[in-house]
Amino acid sequence: MNNYLKYIKDDETIDDLQLKELQLIQKKDGFKFGIDAVLLSDFAQVKKKHEVMDLCTGTGIIPFLIYGKYNPKSVYGLEIQEEMVDMAKRSVKLNSLEEKVSFINEDLKNIEYLKKLKKFDVITVNPPYKLNNAGIINPNDKLAIARHEILCNLEDVIYAARILLKDNGRLFMIHRPERLADIFTIMRKYKIEPKRVKMIHPKIGKAPNIVLVEGQRDGGAYLKWDAPLYVYDESGKYTKEIDSIYWRE
Template sequence: MTESASNEIGPLPGETIDPFMEGRLRIIQSKKGYRFSIDALLLADFVTIKKNDIVADLGTGCGVIPLSLLAAKPAKHIYCIEIQQELAFQAMRNAKLNNLENRMSVIMGDIKNPSLPASSVNVVVCNPPYRRKESGRINPDQQRAIARHEIYASLDDIIKAARFLLTTKGRLSIIYPAERMTYLIEKVKAAGFEPKKIRIIYPDIDANAKLVLMEAWLNGNSGLTILPPLFGQGAYSIEGQA
């Protein structure tokens, strides 16, 4: 797509178009519905991508994680699965807007039935809903509700999809609430994954941990690296990429 063609893509009513990755990219997202958060940027920064890796992003939203990865890391192609039609359409337009449609394919569908072959990707990445369906107040905005609560996909569903899609020794990268880290470890190990890399995120040096980033390998050998933690501005300086 030419630059002039990409410039013709713009926001629809109820959407914004914002500079992204220090102005290198632009992103269309909902004005009042789902908007990407720092969590997505932290995860994109954490993910290990090797040259020519094929990646699947489960629940891509407007495509912020694939855009970040393609701008900064050597992925060959990213498949972006999104169940919500409006968000899938945003992700498609964001790929075209940033001239990345040849390396970023958006699939509107359910991760519980991924329309990709088994053992077809090297990396699965997911910024999942953190709250159980029955936990707390569900946001009246559907986009936000689905992003925050396990309405369409649980952690078990995500891990099952990752196991189906990944090659042996393929890598699952995920961000999750730190208070549920033991639950996350139990779930990935039960599915045949081995945690290989963890980084814990703290709002500031005196606060309890808020988030955990984990990379787990399918049928991987034991051996876990705990990376240095990110504190306060050390973590949230990544937000400056937005």
């Protein structure tokens, strides 16, 4: 670990992703990745020939998980917060992945910039979930930015995906079930056809609290529902499906 100290600051830590010895730099007391990132990277269908872009990438957890799981041609992450991009770029050096994983510090609402980028086979995104209409929120609060639609909203994200996707390219998104009608409506507005949905339930008997959605740029109208996934079993332990996703089996 001593060799790693040159990559981190005093208020940061290095987390072992338990996947191909990959490491991720995160704040000790800041926003930490959770099950959402792991579920999204598992839900995404990525091939070795693909080029992938992760929007709202934060400190880069999803690009690193996608690289570790699928080893695509290249993986990019786009994030507006400069401090997070700095951490993500240091994680690239930490893992010696300069030829595979890259990060861009930019606003996804900067449409002219997006149009200058290459087109991607796959877009992934774990966007802010919460509508920015409940109480006073500090716009400089990094946790709030990650959770609330302060700097971008659902339409901004889907419009950006439309611009960046290749013809028939795929968008993979994780969100909350109560926003599903909005997701479908906005995806169709920008001609990204909803193709697959998977509901995530905390446990059997509980309503879903996470939804995974796959869309295809200019795809035909056909929607498939995957079998639901339950996080915990009746004894309160992770289900076999979750253990498998976390590479514990």
